[in-house]
Amino acid sequence: MTTGADDLVNRARRRIRRVQPAELSSVIAAKGLVVDIRSEAQRRTEGDLEGAVVVERNVLEWRLDPHGEHRLSQVRDHRQWIVIVCSEGYASSLAAASLVDLGFENAADLEGGFRAWRTWSARKVVRL
8 A cells, every 4th residue: 555645644643743834923912932844935026924943854853853963052951842834734743742752742833834824924914
């Protein structure tokens, strides 16, 4: 039996929490870490996510390993909330599941990715 990419994403999502765009500021306020794994080209085209730390996907596990010598200084321990953000919320699901494998208890991704956050943010501004 072969597994497709959609199957991998669905299995990953059963193991993580999916954070809504409106919840992102609460994660940051609670000293959680928002990690933007989009490529430089995507960030240049789509824009930056304020409050997020940029970590390329290919080094994510090394930068977030609380015991690793290459970890980010913002990473405290395996109980810390870590929310992974990609463009649309697919690659981030796989990355967050990888963090569960690394021992993180509160690994999550942003449902709908940066694009969903940008849409939510634009509606929020209009409502004010």
